[in-house]
Amino acid sequence: MIGMVDWAAKRARMVVAFVILSVVIGAAAYVGLPKEGEPDIDIPGLFISVPFPGISAADSERLLVRPMETEFQDLDGLNTITATASEGYAGVFLEFEFGWDKSATIADVRDAMDTASAQFPEGAETYSINEINFSEFPIIIVALSGDAPERTLLRLARELQDRLEALPPILEAGLAGDRDEMVEVVIDPLALEAYNVTARELIDAVVNNNQLIAAGEVSTDSGAIAVSIPSSFDNTEDIFALPVKVNGDRVVTLGDLADIRLTYEDRTGTARFNGEPTVALQVVKRLGYNIIDTAALVRAEIEAAQEDWPPELRQSVQVSTSLDQSVTVESMVSQLEGSVLTAIALVMIVVLAALGTRSALLVGFAIPTSFLLCFILLGIMGITISNIVMFGLILAVGMLVDGAIVVVEYADKRLAEGARPMEAYTDAAKRMFWPIVSSTATTLCAFLPMLFWPGVPGEFMGMLPVTLIFVLSASLIVALIYLPVLGGVAARFSRLVEHGTAAVKALLPFWILRAAITLGVGYLMFMAALQTISPGVLFPPAPEASPFMAMLPGGLLFVAASVMMSVMLGSIQLPKREKPVRAGYRRSPFGWVIHAIVGNPVMPIVAIASVAAFVGFVFVTFQQNNNGVEFFVASEPENAIVYVRARGNLSVEEMDAQVRLVEQIVMQTEGVRDVFAFAGEGGLNSNTGGSEAPRDTIGQVQLDLEEWGTRPGGDDILDGLQERLDQIPGIRTEILAASRGPASGKPVSLRLAGDNWEELQEATRLVRARFEETPALTLIEDTLPLPGVEWEINVDVEAAGRFGANVATVGAMVQLVTRGILLDTMRVPSSDEEVEIRVRFPEEARVLSTLDTLRVRTADGLVPLSNFISREPAPQLAEIDRRDQSRIFHVRADVEDGLTRLTDTETGETWLERSDLVEESFCAAGRIAHRRAGIRARHRQ
Numbered sequence: 001m002i003g004m005v006d007w008a009a010k011r012a013r014m015v016v017a018f019v020i021l022s023v024v025i026g027a028a029a030y031v032g033l034p035k036e037g038e039p040d041i042d043i044p045g046l047f048i049s050v051p052f053p054g055i056s057a058a059d060s061e062r063l064l065v066r067p068m069e070t071e072f073q074d075l076d077g078l079n080t081i082t083a084t085a086s087e088g089y090a091g092v093f094l095e096f097e098f099g100w101d102k103s104a105t106i107a108d109v110r111d112a113m114d115t116a117s118a119q120f121p122e123g124a125e126t127y128s129i130n131e132i133n134f135s136e137f138p139i140i141i142v143a144l145s146g147d148a149p150e151r152t153l154l155r156l157a158r159e160l161q162d163r164l165e166a167l168p169p170i171l172e173a174g175l176a177g178d179r180d181e182m183v184e185v186v187i188d189p190l191a192l193e194a195y196n197v198t199a200r201e202l203i204d205a206v207v208n209n210n211q212l213i214a215a216g217e218v219s220t221d222s223g224a225i226a227v228s229i230p231s232s233f234d235n236t237e238d239i240f241a242l243p244v245k246v247n248g249d250r251v252v253t254l255g256d257l258a259d260i261r262l263t264y265e266d267r268t269g270t271a272r273f274n275g276e277p278t279v280a281l282q283v284v285k286r287l288g289y290n291i292i293d294t295a296a297l298v299r300a301e302i303e304a305a306q307e308d309w310p311p312e313l314r315q316s317v318q319v320s321t322s323l324d325q326s327v328t329v330e331s332m333v334s335q336l337e338g339s340v341l342t343a344i345a346l347v348m349i350v351v352l353a354a355l356g357t358r359s360a361l362l363v364g365f366a367i368p369t370s371f372l373l374c375f376i377l378l379g380i381m382g383i384t385i386s387n388i389v390m391f392g393l394i395l396a397v398g399m400l401v402d403g404a405i406v407v408v409e410y411a412d413k414r415l416a417e418g419a420r421p422m423e424a425y426t427d428a429a430k431r432m433f434w435p436i437v438s439s440t441a442t443t444l445c446a447f448l449p450m451l452f453w454p455g456v457p458g459e460f461m462g463m464l465p466v467t468l469i470f471v472l473s474a475s476l477i478v479a480l481i482y483l484p485v486l487g488g489v490a491a492r493f494s495r496l497v498e499h500g501t502a503a504v505k506a507l508l509p510f511w512i513l514r515a516a517i518t519l520g521v522g523y524l525m526f527m528a529a530l531q532t533i534s535p536g537v538l539f540p541p542a543p544e545a546s547p548f549m550a551m552l553p554g555g556l557l558f559v560a561a562s563v564m565m566s567v568m569l570g571s572i573q574l575p576k577r578e579k580p581v582r583a584g585y586r587r588s589p590f591g592w593v594i595h596a597i598v599g600n601p602v603m604p605i606v607a608i609a610s611v612a613a614f615v616g617f618v619f620v621t622f623q624q625n626n627n628g629v630e631f632f633v634a635s636e637p638e639n640a641i642v643y644v645r646a647r648g649n650l651s652v653e654e655m656d657a658q659v660r661l662v663e664q665i666v667m668q669t670e671g672v673r674d675v676f677a678f679a680g681e682g683g684l685n686s687n688t689g690g691s692e693a694p695r696d697t698i699g700q701v702q703l704d705l706e707e708w709g710t711r712p713g714g715d716d717i718l719d720g721l722q723e724r725l726d727q728i729p730g731i732r733t734e735i736l737a738a739s740r741g742p743a744s745g746k747p748v749s750l751r752l753a754g755d756n757w758e759e760l761q762e763a764t765r766l767v768r769a770r771f772e773e774t775p776a777l778t779l780i781e782d783t784l785p786l787p788g789v790e791w792e793i794n795v796d797v798e799a800a801g802r803f804g805a806n807v808a809t810v811g812a813m814v815q816l817v818t819r820g821i822l823l824d825t826m827r828v829p830s831s832d833e834e835v836e837i838r839v840r841f842p843e844e845a846r847v848l849s850t851l852d853t854l855r856v857r858t859a860d861g862l863v864p865l866s867n868f869i870s871r872e873p874a875p876q877l878a879e880i881d882r883r884d885q886s887r888i889f890h891v892r893a894d895v896e897d898g899l900t901r902l903t904d905t906e907t908g909e910t911w912l913e914r915s916d917l918v919e920e921s922f923c924a925a926g927r928i929a930h931r932r933a934g935i936r937a938r939h940r941q
Helices: 003-010 012-032 057-072 102-117 150-165 189-194 199-209 236-240 291-307 311-316 325-354 357-381 387-396 402-416 421-431 433-445 448-452 455-461 463-507 511-533 547-572 589-598 602-625 652-667 714-725 757-773 797-802 807-817 848-852 915-925
Strands: 042-051 078-086 089-096 128-133 140-146 170-176 181-187 212-220 223-230 243-247 250-253 258-264 269-273 276-285 317-322 639-645 672-680 697-705 732-737 748-754 777-782 789-795 821-826 835-840 855-858 861-864 869-875 879-883 886-895 899-904 910-914 928-932
Touching: 003 012, 003 421, 003 463, 012 357, 012 463, 042 057, 042 102, 042 455, 057 078, 057 089, 057 102, 057 879, 102 128, 140 150, 140 269, 140 291, 140 672, 150 170, 150 276, 150 291, 150 317, 181 189, 181 236, 199 243, 236 258, 269 652, 276 291, 291 317, 291 325, 311 317, 317 672, 325 357, 325 387, 325 511, 325 547, 357 387, 357 402, 357 463, 357 547, 387 463, 402 421, 402 433, 402 463, 421 433, 421 463, 433 463, 448 455, 448 463, 455 463, 463 547, 511 547, 589 602, 639 652, 639 714, 652 672, 652 697, 652 714, 714 732, 748 757, 757 777, 757 886, 789 807, 797 807, 807 821, 807 835, 807 848, 807 855, 848 869
Parallel strands: 181 835
Antiparallel strands: 042 089, 042 128, 078 089, 078 879, 140 276, 140 317, 170 276, 181 258, 212 223, 243 250, 269 276, 269 672, 639 697, 639 732, 672 697, 748 886, 777 886, 789 869, 821 835, 855 861, 879 886, 899 910, 899 928
16 A cells, blocks of 8 residues: 555656646536535435315215225335325325335325225326435525416416516416416306206217217328317316207306306405515426526526517516525535645645744645545435534544654655655654544544434435535645655745745845745735635625636735745744753653653553543543434524414405504514415425424414524524514414424424324313423424314205205305315316316305205206205314324424533422523522533524
8 A cells, every 4th residue: 555655656747637637626516516405315204295176074984095005005115104184185195214215105005095095986187106315405585476367467477477487497386376267157056047058058068079089080091180089178268158958949058147257256365475466486406407597597597588678668567586505505605615625724834833934835626626526426325415414524624634744744754854855754754644644534434424324314414424525535645646746846835935035035134024024925925825815805806706816816926825835934033042952861841750650550540541531531521411402403594484373264355454564564574584474274295394283273374584694693683573473462473493414393292193083172172281291392283173163064864865855966066165166177278177067056155054055957857955954163173194004293392501410319390491590590409419400492404
């Protein structure tokens, strides 16, 4: 292995070429590597969703969830099955073991779903299988708002969506705050009875006429001609003229029975941006693209799209970007570059003062070169630059220069002994080869266990040891291969410095003048370092310059100042007086200490025992007085979500009124830049780190803070905001800061499972009551069914049978009062997808009391529905959670901060007390031992 050093020294020109090639390729790799906010984690889980409009939660569990659970339980590598049955929907999350074969598992899940879906009742829509990926969260939100009609905002948003999704880096640009179009057929109940038309006849008339029939082809001796019967609907006029029934010579069309119009589906939620109605685009980039460049491309495309709008449209519709994740990533990249340059500057200053110019330049060269070699390895492995990679690089800055300093210092000793430069550096590399390798290996051994960290945290943090292994391995190549060759070449530079020093001494014979100039050069060197780290200290950079180009002039000035400093330091260096040689044996103070430790057989044992006792004391003391353990240190929040909580059968308008109160307070808060408010269903697809919204959430307000440094602290902003929100009567609010890394929900979470529904609910209530009584627990929530009322329509099947009616007939009539009967679908010019055709009663007739007046046609004529149906109120059951084929409930809570656990040393009683009262309590009691409790104010995701 040591022969590699001699091999490199004999091929100095080739090694120099390799150095240049490493720098160039490494710089290109750094520029080309994608920059991400968080590493892409392959979560071994799949989520299967099955929409079923109108189905109840109990029926969804019985008819959808249980068949899926039965088919999934035999899948290979399956850990847990978590299911949710709710109104109009069923979802199942499958968690598999790490190391799964994704493609094979998805194929098995699809086969199981095909079997399960065959057991679903008629009405279930097509299921979807979705992967769980942390990288598929929006990187930037584009909000369209202003004083414009909803249809205009939607049209512009969809046009912008098409333009953005056509860009190569964009995976999708999903809409938030929009509504799907539909063809609404509003029928007159009296006309329906007068013309004696049933719901079944309406459906058959639409379905049988909304078809494109390929009738075949006519073949003759002269050729073949295809024949088709295009009968699909192209516009609402086609539906209006659709014949439904023939009454003698009169044809009853759908237009005679109803008012037909193209409209939007019923509103289930509201959306606003900074107080204005909005439609938001959630831009998700593809894996492997640079988030900074992608965000810049999105902004440029938005500006280009706006240029095509008429002037009056540009004035009435505002397009804004918010929640831009590229700003955070760009800041991290800038901090990395600044940290590297700062490290280079500090190391060069220290080494320059201790070893001289040549040594400072060589050691300073080792840092960026090691990083650039690491970027080459990252590019080969296909690893993007994320916050974990950046953290690893910054962590390695102080470790990768050790080998270079050792080699350079020993080479300087050999040079002082009279060795030639190449020989001195080669001898130093060979002499220190194994010590440097072993030192680096022991450092890597501390991080190697992190490679085998299981679960999502292991996937998230796995890039840290990989980065350190790459960087420290690259530092070995630099210290043992590159530096010996460059050290020999740098000897020529040393001679130039010596010539410069001699010239300065000749031109400036006065030592005081040279010392004053040296101080000035030192100040210039310091300012050049500041200019490199923070461009603009000495002179402003060009406005269009990239961060690297902005720092380049300062870096060049720093190198030039370093050379000047070397020359000036040599010119003011005073000749050392030779110390007289004294005979005899003398020990230094450090030598006496070493002699006391190893000078007899007993002291080494005493020293080892003392060190072991000290280490044990430190661990015991820390265990008794620690402040708790956190996986990720709480960081400065950049954005947050305010959950608005309330209970009851609230309408969308009532939810919006409550959310608007919260929205106004948030918008008036200092330090808040942009505010998205969503009431009811909807919201942005935010990375909450696994935390779920409370079950009684009626809306959310998502806020984006001003840039760090231009606002108060993020925690102070959120704490003050929470205090003001707590004063709003009738609702509860909960603030969740943006996620930083993998996390779960609230820190205290208890899951209760069982098969007896009543006993399970009672147990959950008991746990909730205990949580309420426990000190330090706050923001307590559970997943019990929310208080609410739903109406059950009970059909007397026997009575209905006597009239020739059935449950299907009753269901169709009830749908006319609620969301309408789905007749068919059609395509319209304003939508890229098929829109539904639904028939229902006018808005004023869509109330429960209408059921009492409705009549169905039977063989005996028109019969009132009230003859065989009854309405009864029942507790609302909107959602049922299951895990491993059992029903479950959760009780969750957050914990307060600033609490100390106090223990009575006589009775052993413990309790929690506020930290600011601990000292007072301690002085009053006189016999209290206390230690900090590891409790946090807000659990950072």
